[in-house]
Amino acid sequence: MHRLRPRILVDVSKIDMSTTLLGYKMQSPIIVAPTGIHKYAHPEGEVVTARAAAACNTLMVLSFSSSRKLEDVASSCNSLRFYQLYVYKNREVSATLVRRAEKYGFKAIVLTVDTPRLGRREKDIKNKCPLSFFLYIYLPSFGLFSFYFSYSFIAVNFCGSDLEAFASQTLDPSLCWKDIEWLRSITSLPIILKGITTAEDAINAVELGVSGIVVSNHGARQLDYSPATISVLEEVVKAVSGAVPVLLDGGVRRGTDVFKALALGAKAVLVGRPILYGLAAKGENGVKSVIKMLQGELELTMALCGTPSINAITRKHVQTEGDILRSLL
Ligand SMILES: Cc1cc2nc3c(=O)[nH]c(=O)nc-3n(C[C@H](O)[C@H](O)[C@H](O)COP(=O)(O)O)c2cc1C
Incomplete structure (x- = not known):
């Protein structure tokens, strides 16, 4: 449990939620997380x-598992976009998509590093997420027909989740630290690692020269008993000691959640499921409503905590359970 520590009698007649990430200005520290198959x-x-996202001046990270071609997304609006990458056993698939993302104006590669294999998703197994439907809407977005045909007939006899079977045939479980060099050799875009939850990995990432870290447990969909991201954020922030921006995702549902993450040292947060719920409920207006609701709540929280700008939010504006225990010693 994290509590806020609001400060009073601060001039909050103007609240400025704007911030920067990798030199790009953002209207607020709220980002659309990469989620597959919209x-x-x-x-x-x-x-x-x-x-x-563009209408709300919000950065979107487009998923590698997008159900639309990245070119279609790039041409649909003029906004800041990053591209999330999975590395496939067939490296050429990933390399081709990185090159296309770079060509079409995506400004960074967000390499997801917590998915050497798909976690056990019992609902997918139960529902038998149908392969044919999945292939029909997902693979064409790659625009790589040879790849599509080479995977069209996999897993038909698999008795669990087709998605899991597909993932195990495509994702490269041998991906490791040395492959950051490989990624750097195929792109000049900054590389952000998504899926770090320990100080040790954060230090490795910084030593390898990445441009940012996302503290993420993939929305708790990969590994049971992985920590809540807010509980390990500070460990990672301390390990990185300002060398690169640290972002957080997982369970951000309110402006107060954004505020707590910023107070613990995050540069920005990513939001996953709420965006999908907004999209399913009301399309473009639904996504806008979700983003605006979070922005409005953050703005109010900043006012009520006496923090008129993002820089004014400090570690002293939040109290963790650890703080309480330490104060009792
Ligand atoms: C339906 C769904 C699909 C996702 N797809 C991806 C993906 O393609 N790539 C990725 O890096 N993370 C993916 N994620 C994880 C999100 O990027 C993010 O880490 C997580 O959803 C954040 O938590 P939240 O949903 O609680 O906001 C997905 C999450 C969900 C719920």
């Missing part, structure tokens, strides 16, 4: 999400 939520998929 066509499950809306027939036009990621293009709609991107338009909504």
Whole structure:
């Protein structure tokens, strides 16, 4: 449990939520997280999400598992975008998508590093997420037809989740630290690692020269008993000691959650499921509503905590359970 420590009698007649990330100005520290297959939520998929994010001046990280071609997303609106990457056993698939992302104006590669294999998702197993539907809406977005055909007939006899079977045939479980060099050799874009939850890995990442870290446990969908990200944020922030920006995702549902993450040292937060719920409920307007609701709540929290700018939010504005225990010693 984290409590806020509001300060009073501060002039909060103007609140400025703007911040920067990798030199890019953002209206607020709230970012759309990469989530796959938006066509499950809306027939036009990621293009709609991107338009909504652009209308709210919000950075969107487009998923490698997008159900729309990255070119379609790039041409749908003029906004700041990063591209999330999975590394496939067939490295050429990943390399091609990185090159296309760079060509179409994505400003950073967010390499997801917590998914050497797909976690056990019992609902997918139970529902038998159908492979044919999945392939129909997902793989064409790659625009790589040879790849599509080479994977069209996998897993038909698999008795669990087709998604899991697909992932185990495609994701490269041998991906390791030395492959950051490989990624750097194929792109000049900054590289952010998404899925770090320990100081040790954060230090490795900084030593390898990455440009940012996302403290993430993949929305707690990969590994049971992985820590809540807010509980390990400070460990990572301390390990990195300002060398690169640290972002956080997982469970950000209110402006107060954004505020707590910033107070513990995050530069910004990413939001996953709420965006999908907004997209499914009301399309572009739904996504806009979710972003605006979070921005409005953050703005109010900043006012009530006596922090008129993002820089004014400090560690002293939040109290963790650890703080309480230490104060009793
Ligand atoms: C349906 C769904 C699909 C996701 N797809 C991806 C993905 O393609 N790539 C990725 O790096 N993370 C993916 N994630 C994880 C999110 O980027 C993010 O880490 C997580 O959802 C944040 O937590 P929140 O949903 O509680 O906000 C996905 C999450 C969900 C719920």
